[in-house]
Amino acid sequence: MGSACLAxxxxxxxxxxxxxxxxxxxxxxxERLVLAAVLAFAGARAGAQEPPAPDALFEMSIQELANVxxxxxxKKPQARSEVAAxxxxxxxxxxxxxxxxxxxxxxxxxxxxxxxRANSGRWAVGIRGFTSTLSRSMLVLMDGRSVYTPLFAxxxxxxxxxxLADVDRIEVVRGPGGTLWGAxxxxxxxxxxxxxxxxxxxxxxxAGAGTEERGFGAIxxxxxxxxxxxxxxxxxxxxxGPAFHPDGRDFDAWRLGQGGFRVDWGAGSRDAFxxxxxxxxxRLGQRRNVAQFTPPYRQTVESDxxxxxxNLLGRWSRDLGDGARLDGRIYYDRTDxxxxxxxxxxxxxxxxxxxxxxxxxxxxxxxxxxxRLTADRTTGVPTPFFDPxxxxxxxxxxxxxxEVRFAGDRLRASVGVKAEHNDYTGFEVQPSGRLWWRFRxxxxxxxxxxxxxxxxxxxxxxxxxxxxxxxTQPLFLRAVxxxxxxxxxxxxxxxxxxxQPSPRLEIDVAGFYDRYxxxxxxxxxxxxxxxxxxxxxxxxxxxxxxxxEARTYGSELTVDANPxxxxxxSGSYAFLRVVVHPRSVVPGLTPDTSDRSSPRHQAQLRSRLxxxxxxxxxxxxxxxxxxxxxGVSAYTSLDLRLGWRPVxxxxxxxxxxxxxxxxxxxxGGGVEIERGVFARAAWGW
Amino acid sequence: MGxxxxxxxxxxxxxxxxxxxxxxxxxxxxxxxxxAAEPAAPSEYHVKAAYLVHFAxxxxxxxxxxxxxxxxxxxxxRDPFGEALDRATRGEKAHGRPILVRRxxxxxxxxxxxxxxxxxxxxxxxxxxxxxxxxAPVLTVGDESGFVDRGGVVAFRITPERHxxxxxxxxxxxxxxxxxxxxxxxxxxxxxxxxx
Numbered sequence: 041m042g043s044a045c046l047a048x049x050x051x052x053x054x055x056x057x058x059x060x061x062x063x064x065x066x067x068x069x070x071e072r073l074v075l076a077a078v079l080a081f082a083g084a085r086a087g088a089q090e091p092p093a094p095d096a097l098f099e100m101s102i103q104e105l106a107n108v109x110x111x112x113x114x115k116k117p118q119a120r121s122e123v124a125a126x127x128x129x130x131x132x133x134x135x136x137x138x139x140x141x142x143x144x145x146x147x148x149x150x151x152x153x154x155x156x157r158a159n160s161g162r163w164a165v166g167i168r169g170f171t172s173t174l175s176r177s178m179l180v181l182m183d184g185r186s187v188y189t190p191l192f193a194x195x196x197x198x199x200x201x202x203x204l205a206d207v208d209r210i211e212v213v214r215g216p217g218g219t220l221w222g223a224x225x226x227x228x229x230x231x232x233x234x235x236x237x238x239x240x241x242x243x244x245x246x247a248g249a250g251t252e253e254r255g256f257g258a259i260x261x262x263x264x265x266x267x268x269x270x271x272x273x274x275x276x277x278x279x280x281g282p283a284f285h286p287d288g289r290d291f292d293a294w295r296l297g298q299g300g301f302r303v304d305w306g307a308g309s310r311d312a313f314x315x316x317x318x319x320x321x322x323r324l325g326q327r328r329n330v331a332q333f334t335p336p337y338r339q340t341v342e343s344d345x346x347x348x349x350x351n352l353l354g355r356w357s358r359d360l361g362d363g364a365r366l367d368g369r370i371y372y373d374r375t376d377x378x379x380x381x382x383x384x385x386x387x388x389x390x391x392x393x394x395x396x397x398x399x400x401x402x403x404x405x406x407x408x409x410x411x412r413l414t415a416d417r418t419t420g421v422p423t424p425f426f427d428p429x430x431x432x433x434x435x436x437x438x439x440x441x442x443e444v445r446f447a448g449d450r451l452r453a454s455v456g457v458k459a460e461h462n463d464y465t466g467f468e469v470q471p472s473g474r475l476w477w478r479f480r481x482x483x484x485x486x487x488x489x490x491x492x493x494x495x496x497x498x499x500x501x502x503x504x505x506x507x508x509x510x511x512t513q514p515l516f517l518r519a520v521x522x523x524x525x526x527x528x529x530x531x532x533x534x535x536x537x538x539x540q541p542s543p544r545l546e547i548d549v550a551g552f553y554d555r556y557x558x559x560x561x562x563x564x565x566x567x568x569x570x571x572x573x574x575x576x577x578x579x580x581x582x583x584x585x586x587x588x589e590a591r592t593y594g595s596e597l598t599v600d601a602n603p604x605x606x607x608x609x610s611g612s613y614a615f616l617r618v619v620v621h622p623r624s625v626v627p628g629l630t631p632d633t634s635d636r637s638s639p640r641h642q643a644q645l646r647s648r649l650x651x652x653x654x655x656x657x658x659x660x661x662x663x664x665x666x667x668x669x670x671g672v673s674a675y676t677s678l679d680l681r682l683g684w685r686p687v688x689x690x691x692x693x694x695x696x697x698x699x700x701x702x703x704x705x706x707x708g709g710g711v712e713i714e715r716g717v718f719a720r721a722a723w724g725w
Numbered sequence: 726m727g728x729x730x731x732x733x734x735x736x737x738x739x740x741x742x743x744x745x746x747x748x749x750x751x752x753x754x755x756x757x758x759x760x761a762a763e764p765a766a767p768s769e770y771h772v773k774a775a776y777l778v779h780f781a782x783x784x785x786x787x788x789x790x791x792x793x794x795x796x797x798x799x800x801x802x803r804d805p806f807g808e809a810l811d812r813a814t815r816g817e818k819a820h821g822r823p824i825l826v827r828r829x830x831x832x833x834x835x836x837x838x839x840x841x842x843x844x845x846x847x848x849x850x851x852x853x854x855x856x857x858x859x860x861a862p863v864l865t866v867g868d869e870s871g872f873v874d875r876g877g878v879v880a881f882r883i884t885p886e887r888h889x890x891x892x893x894x895x896x897x898x899x900x901x902x903x904x905x906x907x908x909x910x911x912x913x914x915x916x917x918x919x920x921x
Contacts, residue, residue: 097767097772097813098775098812098813102779102908102912103912105772105776105779106888106889106912107888108772108889109888110767110768110771110772110888110889131831132831133830133834209830238807239804239828267808269808306808307808309771309807309808309809310768312807361766543853544856
């Protein structure tokens with residue numbers, strides 16, 4: 041079996057390479073076509089008038105300028121303090137000064153997000169409950185590209201990467217975002233946004249090494265092209281050491297290389313375009329227990345899982361004048377994962393169009409439509425596999441949202457709805473209503489009510505996973521997906537309050553109450569004797585279904601202070617209760633652990649200080665309460681970063697992580713996260 | 726859309742979805758179009774970019790320590806100008822110094838003191854951004870209503886005739902140690918008198 045496996049793998053990887061190359065060329069050509077077509081469509085509608093040369097403006101006197109008639113550009117995105125939702129933005133500067141080295145780790149900077157490191161490469165992330173290594177009910181986007189996998193419902197955090205120095209911001213929405221973002225944005229939306237190529241000009245170099253971060257390096261170069269275009273290319277690599285294993289088996293080293301580019305042009309004129317892409321390849325040490333129907337029935341395999349992928353994204357934005365705007369986006373994404381006994385390759389194509397315009401003075405309407413095709417091919421062995429092995433799913437979506445402003449912008453109401461059709465459950469509707477009111481110049485309150493859904497993943501519907509029950513007889517437990525699995529639904533009530541008592545202090549409070557229905561659960565079916573797949577054995581089925589319901593409630597408090605120019609302090613506290621129970625009396629229900637896998641209390645304190653002699657000190661203290669279902673007791677961890685900038689373009693820093701104890705557990709699996717220290721040099725800021 | 730993908734037995738050599746992908750893309754595409762029409766009127770930001778160059782020339786700054794340093798216009802926050810500002814400043818000089826555009830995504834990233842700072846930050850960060858340049862010889866420019874009330878020097882506004890004009894606070898400009906030419910002030914709505 042071993043050698044056959046190897047041979048087929050090699051063939052697969054060769055054909056994968058070839059396919060990837062042809063895919064890239066196809067996608068590039070086709071993208072040009074699509075962009076051109078969309079342009080033609082919009083151009084035809086806008087009508088042709090006499091075109092004045094914009095550069096003539098730059099020759100005019102100031103008096104002449106004062107009498108030029110202009111088109112008004114769509115208004116900028118709303119400030120965080122004016123949104124009727126619990127939103128937080130992690131800025132590039134915060135990211136740089138945190139010492140975070142991965143996307144998942146960076147989310148620790150956002151209040152109320154539970155980020156636990158399960159082992160060297162795997163992360164469990166949760167917002168408002170339901171923390172798991174796949175974060176099944178939050179939607180994660182990178183520059184608008186969804187990285188939520190429809191195979192297991194969630195995000196493979198270990199392979200989501202980019203050059204963190206080029207990240208403009210990470211927007212984190214706690215709570216539902218289904219009306220704008222679509223299915224699976226039940227508990228939260230995370231959107232990582234990179235800087236435009238214009239903002240990343242010149243050479244940037246970064247290198248570092250340490251105890252846990254064994255070595256990393258990155259290079260980026262950005263330049264200008266043609267008349268007003270800009271580009272950048274980057275490459276990076278890291279090697280992260282294994283976490284601590286009580287049994288001394290250090291299987292989980294994590295290595296990844298990634299490269300990419302971004303081109304922007306036309307920014308600020310009527311049509312702006314972006315084309316960007318990334319490709320990565322990595323090895324992720326894993327341990328898998330795999331059952332087999334012949335003695336000894338169970339094998340523990342420690343091997344490097346391999347993951348690779350590439351994506352290409354095009355974005356187009358047209359300023360229609362008078363505050364109206366049209367945005368189009370298309371992307372292609374490919375991922376391949378080869379793990380012990382289960383391989384998956386996936387292709388996704390997504391097209392999205394959005395139109396925003398003001399009407400009748402007070403209103404602003406946004407509507408949009410999208411289509412996504414995602415197709416996967418899996419290969420497994422009789423114990424874990426998917427039935428069917430290959431599957432292609434289509435998703436068609438449309439949404440509309442209207443915002444109306446009263447009382448000179450001090451009161452805003454918005455209602456919206458997203459309707460989508462997926463291949464598992466048909467139509468899904470996700471409405472929401474929000475109200476925001478600034479009742480004092482520096483104080484505002486908001487309320488919201490929304491419905492959001494998590495649509496079935498392949499794991500909910502098609503999974504067949506068998507584990508050995510033993511202890512010596514051929515007795516197995518088999519998780520069986522539910523072909524009729526319906527969407528999990530959530531009805532969410534939110535309320536928030538913000539106050540800025542002085543320009544140097546801001547306080548933000550949010551509270552929520554969520555009712556979930558049709559949550560995934562498993563129940564024990566009738567045991568049977570099976571003689572296919574190998575020698576006769578007994579199987580106890582665990583049948584998946586919409587068996588559970590839950591209530592969650594909690595609140596989050598964030599305080600940001602800027603007491604003097606060189607100091608920033610922020611603190612946050614999040615409280616959460618999750619209560620899960622069966623929807624009805626179900627015999628043989630297996631216990632659900634989601635209510636005890638998220639912390640009831642989380643608190644964080646961070647400070648950013650600019651010190652004399654061009655040095656800076658950043659301190660972060662984090663408390664997470666116990667996770668009984670994961671065997672994790674409460675812990676407090678301290679990260680420190682000391683930076684020095686001997687010349688303006690060079691920064692040297694030393695970062696210490698998890699300094700309070702030699703190691704501690706953050707999530708299930710028995711692995712402990714160790715104290716780590718690393719040094720980093722970055723040139724080019 | 727009519728794209729049908731058959732579910733096939735495992736055959737790693739064949740990737741049916743490629744063809745579907747290509748087909749989908751082709752279906753969405755149309756015959757090659759004529760070039761898109763130019764806008765009827767220039768964008769407000771083209772005009773604002775041109776104004777910034779005039780402000781650079783028509784304002785007096787305290788003399789710099791060295792004459793060979795560039796004259797820096799910083800765009801802080803989301804950049805609404807794009808190439809317009811690069812084109813407006815290309816090869817241009819102010820006070821004998823070449824004009825250079827620098828872009829920063831946040832006020833925290835601003836290392837050196839610019840001469841003009843266009844603040845395009847969120848409302849929440851605006852107070853911080855203005856505090857960052859307070860008392861320094863920096864001409865702060867923004868386009869939010871209330872920008873001047875909060876301590877900024879120049880705020881763009883759009884008239885009902887769709888002309889770009891601006892409000893100026895003389896008190897704020899004096900506080901920054903700047904003197905704005907009467908040629909600029911003639912076009913401005915001066916919202917306060919000089920410091921008493």
